[in-house]
Structures are given as C-alpha cells and as structure tokens.
Amino acid sequence: MAEPRRRRAGGLSHRFRRAAAPYLLIAPFFLLFGAFWAGPIVASFLYSFTEWRGITPPEPIGLRNYERLIGDERFFIALGNTLWMAGAYVACANLASLSLALVLDAGWVRLRHVFRTAFFLPMTISMVVSAVIFQLIYAGDIGLIAKLLAVVGIEGPAWLRDPATAPLAIVAMRVWRTMGYYAIIYLAGLQAVSADLKEAARLDGASEWQVIRHVTLPALKPVALFCVVLTSISALEMFDEPMILTQGGPGDATLTAVMFVYQQGFQFLELGYAAAASYVLTLVIVMISIAQKLWLGEKER
Amino acid sequence: MKRRTMLAAGAATAFLGGRAPAYAQGRTTRITYWCWSEHARGAQAVYPRFREQNPDIEVEITNLNPQEIQDKILVAMATGVGAPDVGLIIESRYPTYPATGGLLEVHDHVAPRESDFSARLQTRLKHRGRYFGFPYIQNIAVMFYRQDMFEERGITAPIETWDEWVEAGKRIRDRERNRYMHQVSPGAVGFGPLLGYFEAAGVHFFTEEGRVIRNNRAAAEVLKVYHDIVRVHDICLLVTHNTPEHFVAMRTGRIAALHSGNWGLDRLEREAAADAGKWKVQHFPRWRADGPKQVGNWGGSVLVIPRANRNHAAAIKWASFLSADVEAQIGLWQNGYGLPTSLAAQRDPRMREPQPFLGQSMYEASVEGREVFYTNLVRDWPRVQIEMGRQIDAMFQGQKSPDQAWADFEAAMVRQYG
Numbered sequence: 001m002a003e004p005r006r007r008r009a010g011g012l013s014h015r016f017r018r019a020a021a022p023y024l025l026i027a028p029f030f031l032l033f034g035a036f037w038a039g040p041i042v043a044s045f046l047y048s049f050t051e052w053r054g055i056t057p058p059e060p061i062g063l064r065n066y067e068r069l070i071g072d073e074r075f076f077i078a079l080g081n082t083l084w085m086a087g088a089y090v091a092c093a094n095l096a097s098l099s100l101a102l103v104l105d106a107g108w109v110r111l112r113h114v115f116r117t118a119f120f121l122p123m124t125i126s127m128v129v130s131a132v133i134f135q136l137i138y139a140g141d142i143g144l145i146a147k148l149l150a151v152v153g154i155e156g157p158a159w160l161r162d163p164a165t166a167p168l169a170i171v172a173m174r175v176w177r178t179m180g181y182y183a184i185i186y187l188a189g190l191q192a193v194s195a196d197l198k199e200a201a202r203l204d205g206a207s208e209w210q211v212i213r214h215v216t217l218p219a220l221k222p223v224a225l226f227c228v229v230l231t232s233i234s235a236l237e238m239f240d241e242p243m244i245l246t247q248g249g250p251g252d253a254t255l256t257a258v259m260f261v262y263q264q265g266f267q268f269l270e271l272g273y274a275a276a277a278s279y280v281l282t283l284v285i286v287m288i289s290i291a292q293k294l295w296l297g298e299k300e301r
Numbered sequence: 302m303k304r305r306t307m308l309a310a311g312a313a314t315a316f317l318g319g320r321a322p323a324y325a326q327g328r329t330t331r332i333t334y335w336c337w338s339e340h341a342r343g344a345q346a347v348y349p350r351f352r353e354q355n356p357d358i359e360v361e362i363t364n365l366n367p368q369e370i371q372d373k374i375l376v377a378m379a380t381g382v383g384a385p386d387v388g389l390i391i392e393s394r395y396p397t398y399p400a401t402g403g404l405l406e407v408h409d410h411v412a413p414r415e416s417d418f419s420a421r422l423q424t425r426l427k428h429r430g431r432y433f434g435f436p437y438i439q440n441i442a443v444m445f446y447r448q449d450m451f452e453e454r455g456i457t458a459p460i461e462t463w464d465e466w467v468e469a470g471k472r473i474r475d476r477e478r479n480r481y482m483h484q485v486s487p488g489a490v491g492f493g494p495l496l497g498y499f500e501a502a503g504v505h506f507f508t509e510e511g512r513v514i515r516n517n518r519a520a521a522e523v524l525k526v527y528h529d530i531v532r533v534h535d536i537c538l539l540v541t542h543n544t545p546e547h548f549v550a551m552r553t554g555r556i557a558a559l560h561s562g563n564w565g566l567d568r569l570e571r572e573a574a575a576d577a578g579k580w581k582v583q584h585f586p587r588w589r590a591d592g593p594k595q596v597g598n599w600g601g602s603v604l605v606i607p608r609a610n611r612n613h614a615a616a617i618k619w620a621s622f623l624s625a626d627v628e629a630q631i632g633l634w635q636n637g638y639g640l641p642t643s644l645a646a647q648r649d650p651r652m653r654e655p656q657p658f659l660g661q662s663m664y665e666a667s668v669e670g671r672e673v674f675y676t677n678l679v680r681d682w683p684r685v686q687i688e689m690g691r692q693i694d695a696m697f698q699g700q701k702s703p704d705q706a707w708a709d710f711e712a713a714m715v716r717q718y719g
Contacts, residue, residue: 028461053378053400053401054376054378054401055378055379055401055402055403056402056527123685133546136543136545136546139545139546139549140540140546141479141546142546142548158539161487161539163698182487190665246488247488247490247690248489249487249488249489249690249694249699250487250693250698251694251695251700263683265686266372266376266682267683267687269375269397269401269681273556
C-alpha cells in the first residue's frame with residue numbers, strides 16, 4: 001500500500017523539479033537585476049516623494065520636491081546649460097569623429113593604425129590627468145592657447161573664468177577625449193559600405209565628395225543614429241569635466257543637471273530632492289532619445 | 302575523538318574566542334583611518350609611537366581625496382556599511398554629521414580634556430551640548446612671502462595691516478606688471494581662503510543658533526576689501542588655487558606672496574623647492590592697526606568615529622592619540638604643518654623650531670600671540686560655500702557690486718536658514 005504513495009510523491013517532486021529548474025537557472029539574473037538595477041530605480045523613484053537626509057528615516061511629502069524643482073532657478077540654469085553643452089558636444093563630436101573616420105578610411109592615408117591608436121588614446125587617459133592638461137592649455141597668460149594667441153598679438157579670454165567661454169572649453173575637452181572612440185565606430189560603419197557601390201558611382205563620373213555625400217553618408221545613417229544617441233545620452237549626463245575644470249562656475253555657467261543632483265544629494269544631503277531632479281533629467285533624456293530616433297529614423301525611411 | 306566531541310570542542314573554542322578581548326587571545330584589532338595627503342603623512346610618522354602604546358591595534362591609514370572622504374563617509378553612514386573606523390572630516394562640514402545620528406558620541410572622551418583646546422573650538426565641536434568629534438588640527442591663515450622680492454622693492458615684513466599690504470602690493474606691481482602681490486581664487490573654492498579674511502576680521506554670518514545675521518555691514522566690508530584688492534587696487538592675480546596655473550605662478554615668481562593655511566608650506570616645499578630660503582612667512586594682516594591681534598582659519602579638521610562600525614574601543618584610542626597626545630600633535634605639525642589644537646602641544650618648545658624651507662619658525666612668525674577666531678558654522682556648509690562662490694564670481698565679473706553681492710548672498714541664506 002505504501003509503495004504507490006511513495007511513487008506518487010516522488011513523481012510530484014520530480015515534476016516540480018522539472019518545472020522549477022528553468023526558473024532557478026534564470027533566477028540569478030533576475031535577483032541581480034532586481035537588487036542592483038530595478039530595485040534602486042524603484043526605490044529612488046519612491047524617495048523622490050520624500051524628504052530624506054540619508055540616515056534619518058524618509059518622510060513622505062507627496063509632490064513637494066517636484067513643485068520645488070519647478071520654482072528652483074538653479075535647476076533650470078543647470079538644465080539649460082546641460083542642453084546647450086550637450087547640443088554643442090553632440091554636433092562637434094559627431095562631425096569631428098565622422099571627419100576623422102573618413103580621413104582614416106581614405107586610401108591615401110599611410111600609418112592609419114598608428115593614427116587610429118593615437119586618436120583613441122585620450123579615451124584611455126585618466127580624467128584627472130586630462131583635466132590638468134587642459135588647465136594648462138586654457139590657463140590665463142601662461143596657457144598654451146594664450147601663448148599662441150600672443151604670438152599674433154591677440155589677448156585671449158580667461159577661458160575657464162569667462163561665462164561665455166567656459167562651457168565651450170569644457171565641450172572642446174570632451175570632444176578631444178571621445179572623438180577617437182566614436183571615430184572607431186564610424187570607421188567600422190564606413191568599412192561596411194559596399195566598395196562596389198562607391199566604385200559604381202565613380203564610374204558614373206561622381207567626384208570623391210559626391211561619393212561621400214550621396215553614397216557613403218546615406219549608408220552610414222544607422223551608425224550615425226547610434227553615435228548621436230550615445231553621445232547625447234553621455235552629454236546629458238555630463239559631470240566629470242565641469243566638476244574638475246570649473247566646479248560649475250563661473251557663477252553657474254557650467255553647472256550641469258548631474259552636478260546639480262550631486263550637490264543636492266551629497267553636499268546638501270537632500271536626497272529626496274536630488275532623486276526628484278534625477279527623474280526629471282531621466283525624462284528629458286528619454287524624450288530627447290525618442291525624438292532623435294523618430295527624426296533620424298524618419299529620414300532613414 | 303568522536304566527531305560530535307570535536308564539533309563541541311570547536312564550537313566552545315569559537316565561542317570563547319569571540320568573547321575574549323583581542324589582546325587576551327594575542328589577536329590584533331585592525332582599524333581603518335581615512336585621511337588625506339599631509340594628514341596621511343603625519344599619521345604615518347606618529348604611528349610607530351601609537352603601536353608602542355597599543356601593540357594590539359593596527360591602523361590602516363588610507364590616503365584619499367578630502368572631498369571624496371566627506372561624500373564616502375556620508376554614504377557609508379547612510380548605508381551602514383563601508384565607513385572607516387576613524388575618519389577625518391573638514392571642520393566646516395562637521396556640523397552636518399552629528400545631526401544625521403551616524404556618529405559615535407565621544408563626549409566622555411573629549412570633555413575631560415576641554416581645558417586643552419580653545420573655548421571657541423569647544424563650541425564648534427559640540428552638538429546639543431555633546432561632543433561627536435575629537436579636536437585634531439587647525440590651519441591658521443598665514444601669509445607666505447618672497448623675502449628677496451620684498452627687499453628688492455624696499456618692503457619690510459611683517460606687514461601689519463591690510464592698508465599697508467595694499468600699498469606694498471602696488472609697489473610690487475609698479476615695477477613689473479606681470480608680477481602680483483598674491484593670488485585670489487574665484488568661485489566656490491575661493492570661499493575657503495575668503496573665510497580666513499572674514500575670520501581675521503572677527504566676522505560671523507550666522508548666530509550660534511544658526512540664524513543669519515542680517516544687514517551684516519562688517520561682513521559686507523570684508524567682501525568689498527576682497528573685491529578691491531583684485532579689481533580696484535589690482536594687486537592680486539585671479540586664479541584658482543591648487544591649479545597648475547597657480548603652481549606655475551609660485552614657481553616662476555609671478556606672485557610675491559601666498560595667502561594660505563599653515564599647510565601651504567607643504568605645497569611650497571613641493572612646488573617651489575628651488576626657492577627654499579627665499580620664502581618666509583608672516584601673520585595674516587590685521588584689519589585695523591588698533592584692532593585685536595586676531596587671525597582666521599583656512600579650515601581645520603575633526604576626527605570622527607562612524608557609529609556603524611564595531612571597533613569603537615580601538616577607534617577611540619587612535620582618535621584620542623592623534624587628538625591629545627602631545628608627541629602625536631607635535632608629529633603632525635612637523636610632518637604636515639597642521640597646527641596642534643592641543644594647547645599643551647602649542648606650548649612645547651619644538652613648536653618654535655624653524656622650518657628648514659623657511660629658515661624661521663612658522664608658529665612664532667604667524668600664530669603665536671594671536672587669537673584664533675572661529676566663525677559660527679551651520680549644517681550643510683557647502684550650500685553656504687556654493688552660494689558665496691556664485692556671488693564672488695558675479696562680483697569679480699563686474700555683474701554686481703560687492704555690496705549687492707553680499708546682499709544677495711544674505712538673502713539666499715535667509716531663505717535657507719532663516
């Protein structure tokens with residue numbers, strides 16, 4: 001009598017094990033995803049509705065952090081700076097990277113591997129070292145630019161102390177750092193463009209510029225979309241360069257949205273308010289990415 | 302031996318091992334100490350003495366960026382993990398910490414030796430009447446100067462007042478347009494040095510209760526002087542301190558003087574080593590000839606013990622050692638130029654020994670016989686710092702008069718602190 005019961009129980013356990021096995025196998029991913037990704041995202045969203053100083057328990061305050069953001073002049077300054085620096089960066093970085101990739105892809109360039117490595121190198125240099133280099137380039141009378149301008153009798157501005165030039169100086173440094181990286185991506189795209197197509201265009205009498213304009217660039221649009229979205233997202237999260245070079249100054253001329261979040265969260269210990277600001281920034285990034293996708297995607301179609 | 306007996310014996314050993322103090326088991330307690338550059342060097346120098354006194358405690362001294370330490374300790378306190386056993390906190394940021402509830406109260410270890418540090422420092426370190434930090438070192442605002450350049454222009458140091466300093470600066474500028482008297486930092490980082498000016502003038506921005514002092518004419522006057530030395534008298538180079546441009550100015554003789562804390566000597570030794578013997582030091586100029594012999598700070602630091610950690614006893618011993626042991630305090634001065642907060646250490650004859658780079662005693666020349674003024678601090682000091690930085694920038698860019706900059710700063714502070 002006991003035998004069939006044991007068999008039945010064994011069968012159930014076996015069936016359960018078989019059913020549970022796939023879930024157990026994928027569980028580590030979901031546990032890690034929940035703990036280190038989804039969990040903090042949800043938690044910080046909930047904290048954005050609280051007043052929280054980190055150690056003392058958070059106090060729910062409804063939408064007050066978001067209301068306060070609307071009236072916070074510095075947040076809009078930071079957002080404005082971020083958008084304008086991001087716009088300048090995305091345009092310059094993509095133009096520079098694409099131009100560099102086109103040059104490296106051209107048949108007449110010798111030692112292209114050396115150049116490719118050389119342009120990629122800034123990406124591998126520590127941010128602090130880069131900042132020191134650029135502080136010396138931008139420095140008042142003793143800086144490299146000031147010295148070069150002095151040769152032709154021009155007195156340059158104090159690049160990092162002038163609110164008009166400081167954002168540009170930061171953008172230029174970021175372009176220098178990342179140009180090689182995006183050039184490699186563009187180069188990969190260029191090498192995928194059919195050589196037959198280009199050859200056919202040349203046989204039809206197209207000049208080199210016409211080949212680039214009407215054959216190469218249209219074929220590069222998916223790569224360009226990828227690079228534009230990537231540069232946009234990274235630019236909207238800009239923090240290191242202004243933090244090291246200008247600390248957001250002069251005034252708030254180079255204060256970015258992420259720096260604003262950092263100040264509120266870590267320096268003023270207003271973590272709930274910082275969480276609210278970071279969610280608004282996330283929303284802006286998502287909206288811009290969608291717009292870019294629609295715009296470039298539409299053109300591609 | 303049976304398996305069960307062995308397990309029982311193992312468990313008993315583990316239990317007893319867990320209960321007995323470390324030294325009884327011949328074990329060493331290892332604690333971590335987070336600090337930065339000159340403090341790490343100072344700590345390393347005095348550590349052998351600590352080990353002699355406490356052979357059962359090992360200290361791992363970690364050298365980090367000062368701003369990074371403040372942020373990391375806050376995060377560690379918030380999460381309850383990852384904090385050092387002892388951390389060094391920038392004094393102006395200290396008031397934020399006790400209010401979080403994350404620091405160990407150390408009143409019983411600090412209060413008995415209150416008479417060994419200044420009354421104003423006692424006020425600074427107390428939160429609701431209790432100590433949550435150990436006094437450590439101070440950085441008194443001083444003026445380093447190039448004696449050779451001063452002598453070339455017939456300037457005699459020490460220069461007593463700001464008016465005389467400005468006149469001397471004009472003489473430096475008159476002869477060589479590319480040379481400045483000293484350097485002034487713009488922006489939020491410029492507030493650190495500026496605070497030394499405010500303190501030397503005996504100015505508070507906040508009451509002891511943390512309320513803004515309104516219509517603060519004395520503070521507005523200091524800001525005006527700070528503006529004038531750059532924009533009206535044109536004796537100062539407007540460059541952020543501790544940047545390559547600033548170091549080049551030190552090295553190449555572009556500045557004839559350097560306003561700094563005592564730690565500035567460490568910077569000079571590294572950046573202008575070739576000019577050893579040419580640099581001297583004097584006290585910060587007085588605000589008025591008939592005013593008190595008063596100096597301000599270029600920041601000080603406080604030793605704190607995050608509550609979340611377990612090695613409190615060992616941490617207290619290390620912090621007490623650095624804070625109260627005369628030999629340790631002298632060692633910190635000799636190796637990192639942090640002025641001892643211990644009054645007993647300040648009276649030690651070794652404080653009057655000359656520093657080889659200067660050829661004179663920095664303590665005698667710039668601190669001794671002068672009262673150190675401590676302005677009242679408030680919670681979340683970076684907010685004050687950043688707001689003042691914005692106003693300094695607007696002022697130096699000519700967008701605002703110094704009076705307007707002060708009024709705007711005061712209004713922003715009233716909105717925040719009342």
